[in-house]
Each structure stands twice: as C-alpha cells, then as structure tokens.
Amino acid sequence: MTYNEITYPFDTRPGDGEVLEVSEGILWVRMPIPIPGLDYINLYLIEDEDGWTMVDSGLNTGEIRDHWRNIYEKYLKGKPITRMLCTHFHPDHMGQAGWVTYKWKIPLTMTFGEWTFGRMLYLEAQEETPDYVIDFYRSVGFSEAMLEKVRDRGFNNFRQAMSQVPMGFNRIEDGDSITIGKRDWQVIVGTGHSPEHACLYSASDGILISGDQVLPRITPHIGVYPAEPFANPLKKFMDSIEIFKQLPRDTLVLPAHNDVFYGLHNQLDFYQSHHEDRLNRLILACDTPQSAMDLLPVLFDRELNEKDKGLGIAEGLAHCHYLVVKGKLERVIGEDGIWKFQKSGARYKAVA
Missing domain, CATH: 1.10.10.10 (Winged helix-like DNA-binding domain superfamily/Winged helix DNA-binding domain)
Incomplete structure (x- = not known):
C-alpha cells in the first residue's frame, strides 16, 4: 500500500499503566501529561534478548512513576530495563530519565546536543528570572501582564518537571546503528523542534519511532526562545523534512503524541504546505x-x-x-x- 492518506491501524490505545503491542517485541505505552491539547505522551518499550530498551520516559511525576512500576512488574517478563534512550530533552520525554537510570543502574542514551541542553537547563533553573530573559520577552512584544507571569514562574521549571539529569551519558549520533533484539535501528537526527532530536528507524520492519519530529493531526512546535534569540529553527525543520521523505511511504510511524499511523509522506507534505502558507501570510x-x-x-x-x-x-x-x-x-x-x-x-x- 502507498498510504497517500493518514490511516490509523489500531482501533484502541493502551490505558494508563498498560501496554499495547504494535509489532513483535515493541510495546506502546501512554502516560498522562498536563499539557492542554496533548494530554498524553506515547512512550515505547523494545524487547532485547536480556532486557528492554525504553524510548522516552514521561514527566517527573509520582503518578507516572507508579505507572512505570506497574508496567515493570506486569509486562517485562521478568527482564530488566537495560537501556534508557531519550529522543530529546523536553521534560515530557526526559523527565523520568534520571529516576529510570538510577533505578536500573544503566546509562542515559541521547545525542550530545539534547543531553547538553537538558542538563544545562536543569542546572541553571533558579527561582528568580534573569534580566536577559525578561528583556527578550519585552523585545518580542510580551505585554506587562505576560512579563509578570514570566517573573513569577522563575527561570524555567526543569527542576520540577525533571528528575536529576545524569552527569554522564552514552552518546548516539546520526547514522548510528543500534541492535535491539532481532532488529537493527538506524539513528536519524532531525532538527528544528529541538537541537538534535533522535528518531529510530528499523528498515527490516519499516518502523519509525519519530518522537516529536513527526506527529499526526498536529505540527511539531517550532519556536525561538531566549537561549538562542536569533535562531532559525524553521529552516532546520524544513531541511529535516527532506531527510524523512527518503523513508518508504508505507513506514509505520510510532509518534510521541496522538496515534500510531501510516501516511508518513502525507504528513510531511502537510508540514511543508502549512509552513509555506504561514510564510506567505507573513510577507503579505x-x-x-x-x-x-x-x-x-x-x-x-x-x-x-x-x-x-x-x-x-x-x-x-x-x-x-x-x-x-x-x-x-x-x-x-x-x-x-x-x-x-x-x-x-x-x-x-x-x-x-
């Protein structure tokens, strides 16, 4: 099949603290997140010979830790977690990574750019918002009411949303191959949504674990923030679209939000047309x-x-x-x- 339209092969989703097998040895997990419009994040477990690889971890909340404990007890066949791989540094993906790696005594696996950014923001979190952050938001047009909220929340909430980010990590890079069980997974790095977002692609099974780089129903958030005030992340994201268009049209996509789907190229085409429309609106x-x-x-x-x-x-x-x-x-x-x-x-x- 060519999958010229988005199709969803599953008519159900895993419940909180439950799993759904999407392909042999690959379990789909959903965890609640208090983000309006998203509500849940998809996380994945991949079976290896002697254990399991976790792909992303969820926010740092007691509720999610309890769900993970339930999953560990019920669904891992008595095998441990042997690898914690995070696609990128955002707290709904990396928030429990420190807890997981400590619990199972394993390294955190990430790209250098994502680990560095996540650890930096965790270490720099502070109660008082720095002047340069306020100056940035004032320069881009925040109202005084919006600026007051920036002051009140302090400098990022990473200390609350993240367990302690490990001091060391295992680096992965674009083009690396990771063997998990019977599958070889190619690391494909996308940019724009985050600095060095790692996706995993199994050519033998035609499966892409896409994180936030490719999502159904919505477009990934592409934004400019105080850490890099003159950045051009949309250029990076648009360039990354061409990378993922090289994958087969019948790829099964396991995204971080919404549902598992077919129709990768359809969604990539939508991203291009969506952003081109917004760019044209701005020029006018x-x-x-x-x-x-x-x-x-x-x-x-x-x-x-x-x-x-x-x-x-x-x-x-x-x-x-x-x-x-x-x-x-x-x-x-x-x-x-x-x-x-x-x-x-x-x-x-x-x-x-």
Missing part, C-alpha cells in the same frame, strides 16, 4: 513594521489565550527569522523598543 502582512504579537492573528486562525500567546509568539519569531535569513523581511526596532518585521528595503534601524 508586513508592508508596515509588525511585531510578533501583531502577527498572531495572521498566523493563527483562532484567538489564543494568554498561555498560548507565548507559544504563538515563539512560532511567529521562527517564521519571521526564516524570512529574514531568506532576505524577504527585515528585523527592525520600533520606537517602543520592540522587534518589528517588515518587507525588505524599508529604512529602519536594523538589529543583529
């Missing part, structure tokens, strides 16, 4: 200088609440920076000190 809207806040109604077809506005501005910046690098837009500073974006050629004070 930027005849005069526009802040990322001004551009929210251009990029999104629904009104965003205060929390979603922060994510929306991050995504808007990613699209604007893509066009700045392409030479389609210029980044300028308005009289109010806020970054503005306008079609190239206007005479305004440009920033780096």
Whole structure:
C-alpha cells in the first residue's frame, strides 16, 4: 500500500499503566501529561534478548512513576530495563530519565546536543528570572501582564518537571546503528523542534519511532526562545523534512503524541504546505513594521489565550527569522523598543 492518506491501524490505545503491542517485541505505552491539547505522551518499550530498551520516559511525576512500576512488574517478563534512550530533552520525554537510570543502574542514551541542553537547563533553573530573559520577552512584544507571569514562574521549571539529569551519558549520533533484539535501528537526527532530536528507524520492519519530529493531526512546535534569540529553527525543520521523505511511504510511524499511523509522506507534505502558507501570510502582512504579537492573528486562525500567546509568539519569531535569513523581511526596532518585521528595503534601524 502507498498510504497517500493518514490511516490509523489500531482501533484502541493502551490505558494508563498498560501496554499495547504494535509489532513483535515493541510495546506502546501512554502516560498522562498536563499539557492542554496533548494530554498524553506515547512512550515505547523494545524487547532485547536480556532486557528492554525504553524510548522516552514521561514527566517527573509520582503518578507516572507508579505507572512505570506497574508496567515493570506486569509486562517485562521478568527482564530488566537495560537501556534508557531519550529522543530529546523536553521534560515530557526526559523527565523520568534520571529516576529510570538510577533505578536500573544503566546509562542515559541521547545525542550530545539534547543531553547538553537538558542538563544545562536543569542546572541553571533558579527561582528568580534573569534580566536577559525578561528583556527578550519585552523585545518580542510580551505585554506587562505576560512579563509578570514570566517573573513569577522563575527561570524555567526543569527542576520540577525533571528528575536529576545524569552527569554522564552514552552518546548516539546520526547514522548510528543500534541492535535491539532481532532488529537493527538506524539513528536519524532531525532538527528544528529541538537541537538534535533522535528518531529510530528499523528498515527490516519499516518502523519509525519519530518522537516529536513527526506527529499526526498536529505540527511539531517550532519556536525561538531566549537561549538562542536569533535562531532559525524553521529552516532546520524544513531541511529535516527532506531527510524523512527518503523513508518508504508505507513506514509505520510510532509518534510521541496522538496515534500510531501510516501516511508518513502525507504528513510531511502537510508540514511543508502549512509552513509555506504561514510564510506567505507573513510577507503579505508586513508592508508596515509588525511585531510578533501583531502577527498572531495572521498566523493563527483562532484567538489564543494568554498561555498560548507565548507559544504563538515563539512560532511567529521562527517564521519571521526564516524570512529574514531568506532576505524577504527585515528585523527592525520600533520606537517602543520592540522587534518589528517588515518587507525588505524599508529604512529602519536594523538589529543583529
């Protein structure tokens, strides 16, 4: 089959603390997460001869640890966890990794970029929000009410969302091959959503464990944040689409959110058209200088609440920076000190 449309081969999902076998020796696990619109994360267990590999771990909550204990007791056939592999550093994926590696006395397996970023954010977490973070959000158009919330929450919540990130780790890189049981898994690194996101592909079975790099029903979040304020993550994400298009059309995709699906190329095509549409909208809207806040109604077809506005501005910046690098837009500073974006050629004070 060519799977020109998204199809879902399973008419059920695993319950909390339960598993569903999606292919021989591969168990699908779902864990609850308090993220509106997502609600659950998909995690996977792959059987090896002498144990199991965990792919991603869930948020650092007591509820999820209890679910894992239940799974360990009921479904592992008396074998231990022998490898903890995290696709990327986001807390819903890496949050329990420290607990898992300590419990089973195993190393954490990740790409260098993801482990480094996760450990850095964990170590730098602090109660008081640094001035440079406030300055960034003020520059991109946050209201005073939004800035106050940034101050109140402190500098990132990694200490709460993550168990202690291990000091050492086992590095994997793009193109590496990992043998688990009867399968060889190729590491395919995607970028844009996170610095060095690791996916696993089994050519023999046509299975891709895609993490957040490829998701059904939604587009992965691509945003610009204070740690790298002039980044161009959308360019990296669009380049990564071409990498995954090299995989067969009938690949079975095991994503981190929503449902296991067929239709990889259909979804990749959708990502391209979705982002190209947003880029075209921005070009048309930027005849005069526009802040990322001004551009929210251009990029999104629904009104965003205060929390979603922060994510929306991050995504808007990613699209604007893509066009700045392409030479389609210029980044300028308005009289109010806020970054503005306008079609190239206007005479305004440009920033780096």
